[in-house]
Amino acid sequence: MFDRQKKGDRALLVLPHSRGEGDAVRRGEEFAELVKSAGAEILGVIPARVEAPNPRFYIGTGKTDEVAEMARAVEADVVLVDHLLTPVQERNLEKHLGVRVVDRAGLILDIFAQRARSHEGKLEVELAQLKHIATRLVRGWTHLDAQRGGAIGNRGPGETQLETDRRLLGERVKQLTRRLEKVQTQRGQQRRARLRNTVPRVALVGYTNAGKSTLFNALTTGGVYAADQLFATLDPTVRKVDDLSCGPAVIADTVGFIRDLPHDLVAAFRGTLAEARDADLLLHVCDAADEDRERLRQVVDGVLEEIDAGDLPQLQVMNKIDLAGSEPHIVRDGEGRPTQVWLSAATGAGLALLREALGELLGGERLQSALSLPLSAGRLHARLKAAGAIVGERIDEDGWHLDIDAPRSVIAPLSGGLDADAVLLRDLLERTALPVE
Incomplete structure (x- = not known):
């Protein structure tokens, strides 16, 4: 050896x-x-x-x-x-x-391992590496065959170094799993908070180096590192977008996919990829200049199936049209819904079309009406404001008098619970003849 x-x-x-x-x-x-x-x-x-x-x-x-x-x-x-x-x-x-x-x-x-920056990302990578290494601790390392014991102060059951390494590795895997579960619970609480605010969630997915991070930076002020290399960014970044016709939305930039992605890595990154699994809409970014883009799209769809996100609505973003020699445009289905947007994240051509398509897919029918809330409904007022549903308001001794202009998909979830805010909102919506689903 x-x-x-x-x-x-x-x-x-x-x-x-x-x-x-x-x-x-x-x-x-x-x-x-x-x-x-x-x-x-x-x-x-x-x-x-x-x-x-x-x-x-x-x-x-x-x-x-x-x-x-x-x-x-x-x-x-x-x-x-x-x-x-x-x-x-x-x-x-x-x-x-x-x-x-x-x-x-x-x-x-x-x-x-080189690219992970967040605490969660580092835990996920180390867990995947240890699971990968565990299968290779089989006499491939010359020092692992030595028996412990034999010398004074070092006698024992005769556990080999190989067995010791396996045991320690197993303990480290359990420790990392517990820490990762804690971090993922905290991230899950953050996602649930966004759900309570009824802000639509969008996740960028795609083959690595398709331009997701460049598009993310073009749509937001995320400042995510973007470079012409595979896996330029790993850790998910979530930012709010305010300039959509449907009101505010949050967009998450996720890790790029690649063929033959190690199974242990997919399993370890389920927490990170939950940003895609919990999204209302996936923006599937493809390289329009790549002749092999259809096969790469199938690779991404395969990974999405593996993380239980294969059935989520998708909008294909055909990026890098400046390299493909195409013009920005929207492709629609038979019912007029956007299915593809051709653009260049690097030059900005077609970004307005993407915002238009996002507004249509996330918004739907708009609800416009006046709405009055008592002063005791401060929490509901804050939730409506966070959802971008309030376009005008005044306050007096009777409470808030609001001008509501928001998509049905934003208002309806606020009235769907059993808490006092939801009951109050349903009652007020009925009295003001504002339709809800």
Whole structure:
């Protein structure tokens, strides 16, 4: 066995593919972008055709020898394989090549570990990494075979270092899970507060590097980091948007999706992705200049299904029309509802059309009427104001006299509960002939 090096950023890439695989070139380019996002230097690329995976190495033995020879020639620190490897395959490759081997899942986890900034994001990444590592603690590390005990003061049941590491890792996973559940409970309380305020919720989703963060910054004053690289941002950011015809809404920028996203990572990021799962509308951002955009859209829809968000209403945003040579426009269905908006988040072309479409989809029929509230209904007044339903008001000894102008979807939920505010609102709406659902 060899000793694993602590760090290495000189990488040799292995790109497995099968006969007739139409997107092999695209997959290779995407993997190279992932490697660059991880901060590694690419020393060489070796394609490897795989029709029947080798249970020992995944790639064939002859190709494994070729990789070993090139790794020595270019003095690579790490070999990165664009496929999910079993722990046995990864361990066998490391032993045969004499350098670290990292598969696609390990590479993505490494990028996430570098990019996570929030407390929740760091917990999610560490949990996913530990679950990934747990399957690889099988005699691949030379120091793990030593028995404890034997020396004075160190005698014991003879637990191996491997068993100790497994036990400690399991305890850390339990600890992280408890901490993450606490953080997610707090985030859930914040989401419920937004629900109580009846503010419509919109979540940006899409394949990584489709321009979600750039669009988010264009619609809000979020100031989210945006760059032409995969997984430029990970942590969800939520901002309020006030300039929509339906009234205020909140928009969340979520992590980008990618093919073969590690299952442990999807599971760990369920808390973060809850911003998408709990949304009233998903803005599915696509790269209009990408010829492969339909397949990438299917990848995103697959992840949405996995997090139980596949049935949510979507509005497709075809971004980067400045690169695609298209003009800004809205595509509508047979009933006139917006289904697509073509725009450029970078130049701002078409953003007004997106705001128009959001207003239509989130607003619906508008309710306009006068409404009077007693001074004792201060909480209801505050909720109506927070929802952007009040366009004018005056106050006297009898209470507030309000001018209401808001979508039906904003007013109706306020009258749907059993609390005093909801009862009061229903009574007032009936007396003022303001229709509610």
